[in-house]
Amino acid sequence: MAKQIIKERRLQDDAWKVVTLVDGEAPFDVCLPVGPLLVPLAVWKAKKACLIHREYEHGTPLGIWLAPEDKVEDIAADIDDFTVIAVHFPKFADGRGYSTARLLRERYGYDGEVRAFGDIGRDQIFYLNRAGFDAFVLGEGKSAEDALAAFDDFPETYQAAADQPDPLFRRRVA
Amino acid sequence: MLRLAVPYGLLSAPQLRKFADIARRHDRGFGHFTTRHNLQLNWVQLPQVPEILAELAEHELHAIQTSGNCIRNVTTDHFAGVAADEIADPRPWAEILRQWSSFHPEFAYLPRKFKVAISGATEDRAAIQVHDLGLQVVRDPNGEIGFKVYAGGGLGRTPLLGQVVQEFLPWQHLLTYTEALIRVFNRYGRRDNAFKARIKILVKALGREEFARQVEAEWAHLKDGPATLTVAEVERVAAQFVAPAYETLAEDDLCHLAHLREDKAFSRWVERNVQAHKVAGYAAVTLSLKKPGAAPGDATSEQMEAAADLAERYSFGEIRVSHEQNLILADVPQRELYTVWHRAKAAGLASPTVGLIQDLIACPGGDFCALANARSLPIAAAIQERFEDLDYQHDIGELELNISGCMNSCGHHHLGAIGILGVDKNGQEWYQVTLGGRQGNDARIGEVIGRSFAAAELPDAVERLIGAYLAHRHADERFIDTFDRIGIEAFQSAAYTQTRPHPHQSRRVANG
Numbered sequence: 133m134a135k136q137i138i139k140e141r142r143l144q145d146d147a148w149k150v151v152t153l154v155d156g157e158a159p160f161d162v163c164l165p166v167g168p169l170l171v172p173l174a175v176w177k178a179k180k181a182c183l184i185h186r187e188y189e190h191g192t193p194l195g196i197w198l199a200p201e202d203k204v205e206d207i208a209a210d211i212d213d214f215t216v217i218a219v220h221f222p223k224f225a226d227g228r229g230y231s232t233a234r235l236l237r238e239r240y241g242y243d244g245e246v247r248a249f250g251d252i253g254r255d256q257i258f259y260l261n262r263a264g265f266d267a268f269v270l271g272e273g274k275s276a277e278d279a280l281a282a283f284d285d286f287p288e289t290y291q292a293a294a295d296q297p298d299p300l301f302r303r304r305v306a
Numbered sequence: 307m308l309r310l311a312v313p314y315g316l317l318s319a320p321q322l323r324k325f326a327d328i329a330r331r332h333d334r335g336f337g338h339f340t341t342r343h344n345l346q347l348n349w350v351q352l353p354q355v356p357e358i359l360a361e362l363a364e365h366e367l368h369a370i371q372t373s374g375n376c377i378r379n380v381t382t383d384h385f386a387g388v389a390a391d392e393i394a395d396p397r398p399w400a401e402i403l404r405q406w407s408s409f410h411p412e413f414a415y416l417p418r419k420f421k422v423a424i425s426g427a428t429e430d431r432a433a434i435q436v437h438d439l440g441l442q443v444v445r446d447p448n449g450e451i452g453f454k455v456y457a458g459g460g461l462g463r464t465p466l467l468g469q470v471v472q473e474f475l476p477w478q479h480l481l482t483y484t485e486a487l488i489r490v491f492n493r494y495g496r497r498d499n500a501f502k503a504r505i506k507i508l509v510k511a512l513g514r515e516e517f518a519r520q521v522e523a524e525w526a527h528l529k530d531g532p533a534t535l536t537v538a539e540v541e542r543v544a545a546q547f548v549a550p551a552y553e554t555l556a557e558d559d560l561c562h563l564a565h566l567r568e569d570k571a572f573s574r575w576v577e578r579n580v581q582a583h584k585v586a587g588y589a590a591v592t593l594s595l596k597k598p599g600a601a602p603g604d605a606t607s608e609q610m611e612a613a614a615d616l617a618e619r620y621s622f623g624e625i626r627v628s629h630e631q632n633l634i635l636a637d638v639p640q641r642e643l644y645t646v647w648h649r650a651k652a653a654g655l656a657s658p659t660v661g662l663i664q665d666l667i668a669c670p671g672g673d674f675c676a677l678a679n680a681r682s683l684p685i686a687a688a689i690q691e692r693f694e695d696l697d698y699q700h701d702i703g704e705l706e707l708n709i710s711g712c713m714n715s716c717g718h719h720h721l722g723a724i725g726i727l728g729v730d731k732n733g734q735e736w737y738q739v740t741l742g743g744r745q746g747n748d749a750r751i752g753e754v755i756g757r758s759f760a761a762a763e764l765p766d767a768v769e770r771l772i773g774a775y776l777a778h779r780h781a782d783e784r785f786i787d788t789f790d791r792i793g794i795e796a797f798q799s800a801a802y803t804q805t806r807p808h809p810h811q812s813r814r815v816a817n818g
């Protein structure tokens with residue numbers, strides 16, 4: 133069965149592969165399988181030319197994934213190269229990725245796919261969606277049905293965020 | 307344990323009655339008011355929680371963000387809106403922050419919990435310097451409102467006072483600046499060690515200037531953006547905190563003055579539990595949740611209902627929870643004080659001891675809390691019993707005594723003139739004593755006096771410390787003033803010296 137992802141509020145098949153570095157592996161040595169890839173920041177930095185070549189010559193779309201500690205600032209100049217920017221949540225309690233997504237959307241104006249993957253499920257979807265994520269690969273054993281229901285947890289929100297540039301107080305009818 | 311939110315400590319009478327009702331039906335008939343305004347229920351059954359929350363929601367009450375690594379309840383001065391020394395009412399700002407922080411999409415999974423306190427008066431009654439973010443309302447020379455911003459204060463195992471990161475933040479920028487500050491914390495706060503994850507550790511590691519610089523750099527992107535507050539919004543929110551319909555009254559009520567002269571017990575209660583009000587003829591009343599035998603901050607369902615009744619009859623239907631774990635009726639006409647006192651007494655809410663040793667702060671400790679090293683409540687009870695005599699208490703005068711059952715410091719022991727901390731020694735309960743702590747404008751962390759005490763030794767040790775104060779004090783000096791003047795040594799030697807019983811004790815015996 134193809135891998136599934138939540139996008140546009142429904143489950144879809146997903147072709148992207150996540151490349152990870154095995155312990156001690158140098159980013160330059162990693163071998164890149166065919167097809168669309170999400171590469172770690174270190175691999176992007178080490179093999180930028182090669183990855184861009186793949187895109188130009190073979191039409192393979194470019195993707196990257198960021199660990200919680202990776203700084204958006206480090207890819208700010210390359211942002212338009214990516215079809216997908218994924219953010220990893222090794223533990224749901226590590227909330228750095230929410231800032232990452234908001235910065236991508238609100239500061240750097242990235243309008244491609246921002247995908248969350250890792251230890252995420254129903255309780256995180258509403259927040260993730262507001263922070264600017266628009267694609268979600270749920271953690272092991274998490275129910276997609278539950279997660280889909282979470283988009284509508286609250287009909288209204290107080291703060292501005294990636295999904296809503298104006299806080300409620302600027303949207304109230306006088 | 308279910309912790310119910312009391313945003314900035316404000317409750318309506320029906321809301322307090324709802325708490326009473328929930329505590330009666332779903333718990334053991336009482337609840338515990340915490341140092342952060344919230345109500346804690348200790349024996350709620352998990353399967354009943356959805357039903358409880360649904361009932362609370364009908365009264366606009368909830369338990370949202372009362373635990374977890376998110377932005378917690380915003381706390382403030384329990385005399386907000388009525389204090390004579392108020393620069394501006396902090397409640398609209400607290401409400402603006404409450405709205406902004408509720409389900410904030412970026413800050414639900416911070417490195418650690420994040421507590422905000424705001425004071426609008428010249429005297430800080432909200433302990434803003436020991437909060438992750440402390441806001442002091444100030445005015446610039448043109449009378450414009452702004453905030454002096456403290457970051458990185460907190461108690462726990464690394465007690466630190468907040469550092470000033472903004473001398474004057476114009477009010478328009480409250481939300482954008484706060485967002486920038488918490489974003490820096492979210493991105494760079496430590497996540498490898500829960501004990502080092504509070505913002506205070508980040509502020510300390512970077513240093514005040516570097517931290518402030520990073521916040522400033524982040525803020526540069528957000529400043530003047532859509533989250534910038536508008537006059538219309540501030541006015542809209544402030545309109546929910548308009549003063550009640552006060553009567554025009556004389557400065558002093560004659561009957562009240564007569565009662566004060568004639569009834570010693572009443573006048574003693576007024577002296578401790580009634581505060582001046584900015585409106586002539588009114589007063590703010592503290593209903594004490596402290597008395598020997600009951601855990602500080604505990605209120606039975608009957609007491610909550612009594613307080614709700616009093617609020618409805620005499621104080622425009624509103625109750626506040628103070629961070630000293632008492633309830634406040636903020637707007638009582640002087641002429642009603644005598645009746646309020648009688649009724650509060652009948653409900654066990656009139657211990658005339660606010661600010662005295664019996665008004666101590668204690669966390670739930672080992673009786674209820676899984677994290678505790680030692681119990682707090684029996685210690686609190688033993689001390690309250692030792693100093694039960696009202697004349698003795700009034701003679702000792704103002705003294706803050708705070709007890710925490712472990713380093714998490716929920717009882718704010720670092721801020722007590724006498725602080726008591728439960729420690730674990732080979733599975734036994736011991737208590738470390740600190741002296742000289744204080745809250746408020748010149749907040750300070752107490753100093754450890756020496757080796758810990760066993761539970762049985764502690765009341766004697768506290769009495770010896772107080773004996774040292776009584777022996778050295780000058781007229782009109784509070785415990786803390788004498789401490790500042792003579793230093794810790796005199797207290798240290800007293801604490802560890804076995805002396806004959808204090809004269810007071812023999813007097814008690816003599817009095818039979």
Ligand code: SF4
Pocket residue numbers: 669670671672675676677678679710711712713714715716717
């Ligand atoms: S100070 Fe420690 S013992 Fe007391 S309530 Fe907090 S965590 Fe529990």
